[in-house]
Amino acid sequence: MSKITKITRRGFLKGSAGITASSLLLGISVPGSNAVASETGKALAPSAFISIEESGIIVLVIPHQEMGQGSMTGLIQILADELEAEWKNIRYFQAPGHPDYGDQRTVGSFSIKMRYTPFRQAGAAAKEMLIAAAAKIWDVPVAELAAKEGAVYHEKSGKGIAYGRLVNVARSLPVPKNPKLKKREDFNYIGKRIMSVDSADIVQGSAVYGMDVEVPGMLHASLERSPTLTGKILSYDKQNALAVKGVVDVVEIQGNGWMTNNAVAVLASNNWAAIKGRKALNAQWESESESLESDKAYRIQLRELADKAGKVERSEGSFEIARKNAEQVISSSYYSPYLAHAPLEPMVATASVNGDSAELWVPTQDPQFDTIAVAGQLGHEPEKAFEKVKVNTTLVGGAFGRKGVPDYCMEAVEVSKAIKKPVKVTWTREDEIRHGFYRPASMQKYEAALDKYGYPTGIKATSVFHTILSTYVPGAVDPIPAEMGMGLVEMPYRIDNVQIESHGIKSDVRIGFLRSVCHTFHGWSLNNFIDEVAHAANVNPVEFRLSLLGPSRELIYHNWDEYNPAAAYLNYPFKTGRLSNVIQVAAEQGAWGQKMPEGHALGFAAHKSFNSYVAMVMDVSIDRGSVKVHKVTAAVDVGTVVNPSYVKAQVEGGIVFGLTAALYGSITVENGEVQQSNFNDYPVLRINEMPRVDITLIDSDEIPTGIGEPGVPPVAPALCNGIFNLTGKRIYELPVSKHKFI
Amino acid sequence: MAKSLRINGRQYEIDADDDTPILWALRDIVGLKGSKFGCGMGLCGACTVHLDGEPIRSCITPISAAMGKGHAIITIEGLSGEGSLAVQQAWMEEHVPQCGYCQAGQIMSAAALLRRNKKPSDADIDEAMKGNICRCGTYQRIRTAIHRAAEILEGA
Ligand code: FES
Numbered sequence: 033m034s035k036i037t038k039i040t041r042r043g044f045l046k047g048s049a050g051i052t053a054s055s056l057l058l059g060i061s062v063p064g065s066n067a068v069a070s071e072t073g074k075a076l077a078p079s080a081f082i083s084i085e086e087s088g089i090i091v092l093v094i095p096h097q098e099m100g101q102g103s104m105t106g107l108i109q110i111l112a113d114e115l116e117a118e119w120k121n122i123r124y125f126q127a128p129g130h131p132d133y134g135d136q137r138t139v140g141s142f143s144i145k146m147r148y149t150p151f152r153q154a155g156a157a158a159k160e161m162l163i164a165a166a167a168k169i170w171d172v173p174v175a176e177l178a179a180k181e182g183a184v185y186h187e188k189s190g191k192g193i194a195y196g197r198l199v200n201v202a203r204s205l206p207v208p209k210n211p212k213l214k215k216r217e218d219f220n221y222i223g224k225r226i227m228s229v230d231s232a233d234i235v236q237g238s239a240v241y242g243m244d245v246e247v248p249g250m251l252h253a254s255l256e257r258s259p260t261l262t263g264k265i266l267s268y269d270k271q272n273a274l275a276v277k278g279v280v281d282v283v284e285i286q287g288n289g290w291m292t293n294n295a296v297a298v299l300a301s302n303n304w305a306a307i308k309g310r311k312a313l314n315a316q317w318e319s320e321s322e323s324l325e326s327d328k329a330y331r332i333q334l335r336e337l338a339d340k341a342g343k344v345e346r347s348e349g350s351f352e353i354a355r356k357n358a359e360q361v362i363s364s365s366y367y368s369p370y371l372a373h374a375p376l377e378p379m380v381a382t383a384s385v386n387g388d389s390a391e392l393w394v395p396t397q398d399p400q401f402d403t404i405a406v407a408g409q410l411g412h413e414p415e416k417a418f419e420k421v422k423v424n425t426t427l428v429g430g431a432f433g434r435k436g437v438p439d440y441c442m443e444a445v446e447v448s449k450a451i452k453k454p455v456k457v458t459w460t461r462e463d464e465i466r467h468g469f470y471r472p473a474s475m476q477k478y479e480a481a482l483d484k485y486g487y488p489t490g491i492k493a494t495s496v497f498h499t500i501l502s503t504y505v506p507g508a509v510d511p512i513p514a515e516m517g518m519g520l521v522e523m524p525y526r527i528d529n530v531q532i533e534s535h536g537i538k539s540d541v542r543i544g545f546l547r548s549v550c551h552t553f554h555g556w557s558l559n560n561f562i563d564e565v566a567h568a569a570n571v572n573p574v575e576f577r578l579s580l581l582g583p584s585r586e587l588i589y590h591n592w593d594e595y596n597p598a599a600a601y602l603n604y605p606f607k608t609g610r611l612s613n614v615i616q617v618a619a620e621q622g623a624w625g626q627k628m629p630e631g632h633a634l635g636f637a638a639h640k641s642f643n644s645y646v647a648m649v650m651d652v653s654i655d656r657g658s659v660k661v662h663k664v665t666a667a668v669d670v671g672t673v674v675n676p677s678y679v680k681a682q683v684e685g686g687i688v689f690g691l692t693a694a695l696y697g698s699i700t701v702e703n704g705e706v707q708q709s710n711f712n713d714y715p716v717l718r719i720n721e722m723p724r725v726d727i728t729l730i731d732s733d734e735i736p737t738g739i740g741e742p743g744v745p746p747v748a749p750a751l752c753n754g755i756f757n758l759t760g761k762r763i764y765e766l767p768v769s770k771h772k773f774i
Numbered sequence: 775m776a777k778s779l780r781i782n783g784r785q786y787e788i789d790a791d792d793d794t795p796i797l798w799a800l801r802d803i804v805g806l807k808g809s810k811f812g813c814g815m816g817l818c819g820a821c822t823v824h825l826d827g828e829p830i831r832s833c834i835t836p837i838s839a840a841m842g843k844g845h846a847i848i849t850i851e852g853l854s855g856e857g858s859l860a861v862q863q864a865w866m867e868e869h870v871p872q873c874g875y876c877q878a879g880q881i882m883s884a885a886a887l888l889r890r891n892k893k894p895s896d897a898d899i900d901e902a903m904k905g906n907i908c909r910c911g912t913y914q915r916i917r918t919a920i921h922r923a924a925e926i927l928e929g930a
Pocket residue numbers: 810811812813814815816817818819820821822831832833834
């Protein structure tokens with residue numbers, strides 16, 4: 033497959049490689065709806081569009097961001113397939129933040145899921161218009177024509193005409209209301225192993241990330257932030273910083289007390305000088321009251337709350353009666369710590385403020401939110417935001433949820449405002465680890481009532497954590513249904529008496545979305561507990577799960593879907609049969625039940641998240657006191673697979689991310705300050721710890737669902753269940769590295 | 775006083791303190807942004823370049839270590855020769871990059887490995903590559919791609 037090229041916005045608007053007055057333009061006016069609008073002439077403002085040049089070049093505008101999850105390539109495959117475009121003639125353009133593109137968030141594993149049908153319709157509509165144009169030119173019936181690789185053919189006469197030559201006529205034709213979509217067996221890009229569109233640039237070092245942005249006249253800034261959320265500066269040595277070669281200015285920045293901290297910014301001609309100048313500041317911060325959060329006390333508080341009656345999130349039958357009548361009752365609590373994202377590209381933002389307007393260049397998961405947040409800072413209502421602020425997007429060097437929050441954009445805007453110049457604010461790794469929006473620390477307590485056959489007649493779960501809603505609504509504390517839904521309230525097991533409760537607990541660090549969100553702790557604790565119950569019942573944990581799932585059913589828990597924009601047009605019930613299926617396939621492929629070599633054991637877990645189903649078998653051993661993972665066998669059902677290579681890549685990456693969290697991940701807080709700083713005390717998995725990963729994709733006709741996140745949740749429980757099978761020791765607190773094994 | 779650095783076969787005069795890490799000289803002064811910043815402490819390998827043929831962490835190596843006669847820096851932008859091209863080709867064939875941010879450093883380390891070891895085992899690869907973090911988790915494909923690059927070179 034040949035390389036296709038990304039074009040810059042400038043190139044795009046100038047029409048050098050993009051829109052010219054004579055191109056055929058198609059926009060999808062409302063993402064997720066079937067409405068397709070045709071426009072001719074200069075660039076319009078559609079949400080996603082296809083532009084076909086007279087030269088035959090096809091420009092696709094992609095509203096989502098590429099951050100390693102491969103959806104840029106997947107979305108292009110989807111558009112190009114129905115369009116019957118020739119791969120080498122495709123150019124693509126990553127859209128800046130604008131409401132016309134529909135929901136541009138690159139979150140919740142939903143880019144492919146949300147755009148699949150509308151993008152196919154857009155591609156198909158454009159193709160039908162080109163075919164109709166050929167029919168008109170040749171005066172033959174449409175039915176006798178077919179499109180293939182960028183041209184329309186008339187088989188009878190053997191004639192063919194390239195798309196570019198049809199543009200002029202096609203522009204004046206009506207847009208088909210219900211374009212016919214291709215049959216699965218006719219796909220030529222969807223389902224194929226196609227190299228990601230950025231790869232060639234990446235391996236040559238020419239891909240442009242947020243870190244690589246350069247705008248004329250810009251200064252570099254490094255910010256010394258208050259170690260706690262609202263800490264105030266006591267003193268700093270401005271002259272000492274200014275004495276560093278390259279440093280040109282030092283300014284104080286006010287935090288907004290919620291998303292951003294108070295800070296002192298050192299400005300310099302290069303980032304090293306800014307960092308060096310920042311050290312020379314010798315900044316001292318007012319020590320805050322002793323009452324701020326500390327790790328030990330917080331854990332005790334979590335545990336106490338988990339033991340108390342909480343807000344009821346789901347209640348069926350009576351767990352209390354089930355418990356009274358039980359032959360056996362099992363109870364366990366599970367603690368998961370805070371986690372930081374640590375994308376390899378730390379936070380970075382370039383901003384240029386001009387009066388009451390601003391332009392930014394950022395690696396972001398949510399350019400629209402950034403725009404609105406920055407506009408608010410400059411005193412504009414959201415309605416005015418997109419007139420006053422423009423957020424340009426770059427390739428994203430990893431994000432995992434961290435780059436969906438606008439704090440780093442807002443800081444850069446504050447600095448640019450203060451110095452009246454464009455500025456690039458580059459975070460050090462220490463800044464990124466210490467000033468994150470963390471996966472909340474949490475506790476889940478479970479109780480199960482078993483009958484005399486060992487079958488659970490009742491289950492109770494209480495989950496305690498600080499809501500991620502607090503990212504957007506200052507002061508919010510209690511978990512919301514969307515969070516409780518993830519992996520817990522939507523529990524799919526056939527148990528008559530179910531009681532699920534929640535508690536909020538305030539934390540003194542910022543809380544945020546981290547890859548797989550609440551599925552990480554709910555998926556871990558529930559899968560562990562089910563394993564415990566299976567052992568108590570003396571049943572093979574795989575068999576046990578299958579019997580709890582029973583015959584295939586479709587369950588609908590709105591708790592998560594309400595917050596999931598992709599669900600606005602498509603409903604995704606929990607299909608328990610799909611979970612059972614991945615459980616069976618993983619167990620078979622991973623040879624569950626086989627006799628393991630001395631010192632090895634297998635662990636099992638299965639979880640549905642973001643509408644995709646994943647099961648894993650993990651082969652573990654203990655090597656000189658620490659846990660070693662040898663092999664992970666996964667079965668994955670994401671519905672229709674758009675690009676098998678990158679679906680697998682996301683599962684491989686999800687396993688690494690999950691193992692990093694389970695083995696090492698722990699952010700601790702003392703008196704409101706984060707204790708970790710860099711990869712020395714916040715380690716991540718390295719290549720010498722990489723297990724062999726073997727993935728089976730389930731072939732399916734279902735609509736494609738996401739895979740950026742679903743690979744993560746089964747990892748920690750499969751690991752911990754394996755450790756139990758090996759050592760008899762249950763892990764009730766993560767990370768695993770805190771435990772001693774002999 | 776300006777300092778002289780040889781980078782990718784060209785001479786550059788740089789006006790910066792001696793302790794300026796090569797990484798920041800490359801990125802912000804010379805304007806070669808292929809080498810990435812990931813940790814600033816020699817822990818992640820995103821900044822790996824070759825100094826006199828050896829892979830180094832440019833975030834903790836000051837320009838003073840590379841100044842003057844006899845020293846030469848090669849960055850991802852200046853990689854050339856069969857071995858390097860084989861690595862880049864293998865990286866594309868095996869679909870290694872996810873976000874890609876670590877990959878310049880990975881490729882620099884891999885190219886150096888293949889130069890001294892034409893047929894590395896998995897263990898050799900792990901040893902040579904464990905200083906390079908990939909937060910996206912592309913390790914399995916990096917192993918495969920290094921084997922593939924060795925194969926390409928053998929056939930060449
Ligand atoms: S940036 Fe140099 S090793 Fe991480």
